[in-house]
Each structure stands twice: as C-alpha cells, then as structure tokens.
Amino acid sequence: xxxxxxxxxxxxxxxxxxxxxxxxxxxxxxxxxxxxxxxxxxxxxxxxxxxxxxxxxxxxxxxxxxxxxxxxxxxxxxxxxxxxxxxxxxxxxxxxxxxxxxxxxxxxxxxxxxxxxxxxxxxxxxxxxxxxxxxxxxxxxxxxxxxxxxxxxxxxxxxxxxxxxxxxxxxxxxxxxxxxxxxxxxxxxxxxxxxxxxxxxxxxxxxxxxxxxxxxxxxxxxxxxxxxxxxxxxxxxxxxxxxxxxxxxxxxxxxxxxxxxxxxxxxxxxxxxxxxxxxxxxxxxxxxxxxxxxxxxxxxxxxxxxxxxxxxxxxxx
Amino acid sequence: xxxxxxxxxxxxxxxxxxxxxxxxxxxxxxxxxxxxxxxxxxxxxxxxxxxxxxxxxxxxxxxxxxxxxxxxxxxxxxxxxxxxxxx
Numbered sequence: 001x002x003x004x005x006x007x008x009x010x011x012x013x014x015x016x017x018x019x020x021x022x023x024x025x026x027x028x029x030x031x032x033x034x035x036x037x038x039x040x041x042x043x044x045x046x047x048x049x050x051x052x053x054x055x056x057x058x059x060x061x062x063x064x065x066x067x068x069x070x071x072x073x074x075x076x077x078x079x080x081x082x083x084x085x086x087x088x089x090x091x092x093x094x095x096x097x098x099x100x101x102x103x104x105x106x107x108x109x110x111x112x113x114x115x116x117x118x119x120x121x122x123x124x125x126x127x128x129x130x131x132x133x134x135x136x137x138x139x140x141x142x143x144x145x146x147x148x149x150x151x152x153x154x155x156x157x158x159x160x161x162x163x164x165x166x167x168x169x170x171x172x173x174x175x176x177x178x179x180x181x182x183x184x185x186x187x188x189x190x191x192x193x194x195x196x197x198x199x200x201x202x203x204x205x206x207x208x209x210x211x212x213x214x215x216x217x218x219x220x221x222x223x224x225x226x227x228x229x230x231x232x233x234x235x236x237x238x239x240x241x242x243x244x245x246x247x248x249x250x251x252x253x254x255x256x257x258x259x260x261x262x263x264x265x266x267x268x269x270x271x272x273x274x275x276x277x278x279x280x281x282x283x284x285x286x287x288x289x290x291x292x293x294x295x296x297x298x299x300x301x302x303x304x305x306x307x308x309x310x311x312x313x314x315x316x317x
Numbered sequence: 318x319x320x321x322x323x324x325x326x327x328x329x330x331x332x333x334x335x336x337x338x339x340x341x342x343x344x345x346x347x348x349x350x351x352x353x354x355x356x357x358x359x360x361x362x363x364x365x366x367x368x369x370x371x372x373x374x375x376x377x378x379x380x381x382x383x384x385x386x387x388x389x390x391x392x393x394x395x396x397x398x399x400x401x402x403x404x
Binding site: 186187188189191192193195196218237238241242273274 | 335359360362363364365366367370375376377378383384385388
C-alpha cells in the first residue's frame with residue numbers, strides 16, 4: 001500500500017480522532033457522573049465528530065451502502081441519518097468499553113450452544129486461536145476472561161492504532177484487561193510467544209480484518225460485500241503453523257445487553273504442510289463469509305472507519 | 318560440538334520445511350538461510366522458530382531485528398540454540 005494520491009488511506013495512518021484529554025474527560029464523566037450525563041454529552045460530541053471528520057464519514061457511507069441492502073432489503077433511505085446512527089453506535093461501544101474495563105457488570109448473553117462450545121474449548125485444555133474482527137465490542141469478552149480463572153486470553157494487537165484509547169483505559173480504570181502482545185509485524189518471536197500461550201491451554205485473539213502496515217506483501221484481495229477488499233494472510237498463516245483449534249469470536253450489542261458468539265472454525269492440528277496454502281485460501285474465504293454474516297445481522301456495529309475497499313478513494317463522496 | 322549441533326540443525330531445517338531436494342551438505346553455515354541462500358521466506362522462518370521451540374525450548378525476544386540476526390544463517394542459528402537451549 002502506498003501513499004500516492006488516490007490510493008485508499010491505510011487505517012494505521014489515520015490518527016484515531018479525539019484528543020486524549022477529551023476522551024479522558026468523557027471517561028471521567030461516565031465513571032463519576034453516570035450513564036445519563038455521559039449520554040447527554042456524548043450526543044453532541046458524536047455529532048461534532050460526524051460533521052468534522054470527512055474520511056470516516058465517507059467510509060461509513062460506503063460501507064452502509066453495501067451492507068444495508070443485505071440487512072434491510074433496500075438501500076439506505078436516509079443515508080445521512082443512518083451514518084449518524086452508525087457513529088452513535090461507535091460512541092456507545094466506547095462507553096461499553098469503559099464500563100467493561102471499569103469492572104462494571106455487563107449483561108452478557110451466550111446462547112446454550114455458544115456456551116457449550118466455550119466450556120468445551122476451555123475444558124479440552126488445548127487452548128486455541130480466536131479469530132475476531134472490528135465488529136462489536138471485544139472488551140466485553142475481556143470481562144468474561146477476567147471473571148473466569150480458567151480462561152486465559154492473550155490479545156495480539158498491532159501497535160499503531162488503539163494505543164491511545166488503551167493508554168487512557170489503563171490510566172482511568174482499575175482493570176488491566178487481557179494480556180496484550182503488541183507487534184508491528186509477526187516475527188518468529190511472536191509465533192513462539194503465541195505457541196507458548198496456546199500450549200499452556202490459553203487462547204490467543206487475533207483480528208483478521210485489517211492489513212498491517214508492514215505486511216503489504218502478504219495480502220489477499222477477496223470479494224467482500226460486492227467489491228474487492230484487502231485481507232491479511234498473516235493470521236491464517238499463524239493459524240496453520242500453530243496447529244491448534246481455531247474459533248471465531250464476537251461480542252455484539254443487543255438492546256441493553258451483549259451477545260457473545262463463540263464458534264468452532266477449524267482445527268489445524270493435523271494440517272499437512274502440502275495442504276497449507278490451500279487451507280489458508282479456503283479459511284480466508286470462510287472468515288470473510290463469517291464477517292459478512294456478522295455485518296448483515298449487526299450492520300451498525302462495524303467499526304472500521306477507514307476506506308475498506310480497493311475502490312474507495314479518500315477524495316470521493 | 319558445534320558441528321554436531323549444526324548437523325542436527327540442518328536435519329531439523331530439512332525435516333521441518335520438507336526440503337526434499339536438499340541434503341545437509343547443501344546448507345552452508347555462512348550462507349543466508351532466508352531470501353537468498355536456501356531461499357526460505359518469512360513463513361518458513363515462523364515455522365522454523367516453532368520447531369526450535371519444540372525441540373530445544375528456545376525463547377526469543379520480540380525484537381524483530383534481533384530475531385532476524387539469529388535466523389541469518391546456520392552459524393547464527395546454532396549459536397542461538399547453544400545459548401538458549403533448555404533441553
């Protein structure tokens with residue numbers, strides 16, 4: 001990916017908006033004054049952000065144009081209003097993050113099927129890799145891992161983004177959340193660290209919907225919601241090499257509670273070396289199909305506010 | 318001693334990466350393992366790292382420059398194993 005004019009801007013180059021001070025004030029309001037004052041302040045903040053930030057606004061619109069027909073059966077009728085709702089959902093997710101990390105009890109629902117799957121995964125003692133995405137709110141899952149002694153979660157994160165927000169949470173809240181391994185690229189050292197966690201029965205979380213800035217060479221363009229979008233091969237190579245059970249995990253807001261979905265995806269324990277390339281290809285397509293289904297069901301909880309598709313242009317709209 | 322370990326590592330590399338046409342004699346201790354030389358790529362490096370961990374219990378620092386140096390050639394790899402092995 002390059003910086004030439006017209007090329008979609010890489011998410012990691014986009015500054016996460018909002019100054020740290022502003023966010024800290026929001027966290028303070030949420031924690032000391034409560035939910036209602038927070039919501040009252042959040043509204044204007046999100047509107048201000050929505051009006052002022054053209055890039056994420058356009059990215060949101062491009063996305064909503066693609067997903068809304070699948071979700072609602074028709075194109076967005078009031079695109080401007082829908083976009084604002086999308087941003088509001090993001091604001092809500094920030095509040096939920098703060099709540100989760102502050103140790104407030106979150107209404108978390110697992111269907112019996114997903115709960116059985118999670119219990120079995122933990123009981124097996126084999127650990128695993130959990131593929132996630134930037135849809136919904138994974139911090140809620142961290143809260144689950146905090147509440148269970150036998151559920152050890154390590155999150156692999158790319159260093160560039162989200163750092164601000166996490167710094168903020170570290171300072172403003174008491175909990176530390178899951179163990180986070182920050183990387184700029186996946187090296188043998190990273191693979192070793194992850195293998196160690198999994199061999200000890202732990203679970204590793206890795207997002208597979210954003211292309212890391214240094215790994216532009218290992219990118220696969222896959223059709224997603226009607227146009228080609230870049231997806232990283234890295235998580236799938238890791239999945240193949242780590243030889244362990246693979247799951248998908250998401251946490252989606254449903255009314256006032258959260259729905260956690262934990263499903264088996266695959267098991268690479270006996271994957272043959274010669275079959276690896278074919279497996280990676282197939283697994284990436286299955287992941288994208290999973291992502292599409294998540295988006296279709298919870299369209300406003302997609303929090304990739306950057307030009308996601310190859311055809312997206314930062315000057316368009 | 319160093320040579321015995323290097324031979325062991327040659328076999329480990331060949332077995333792990335299923336390099337069918339390569340014999341231990343083809344691997345030069347000073348020749349770069351990756352990109353040039355044997356022509357292994359970054360995925361192979363990950364796999365080799367995991368095999369080293371399994372066989373010798375090696376740990377690596379997260380520093381990517383550091384691990385690039387260790388994985389440079391057979392000689393540096395042998396030095397790494399010598400220094401870090403626990404089994």
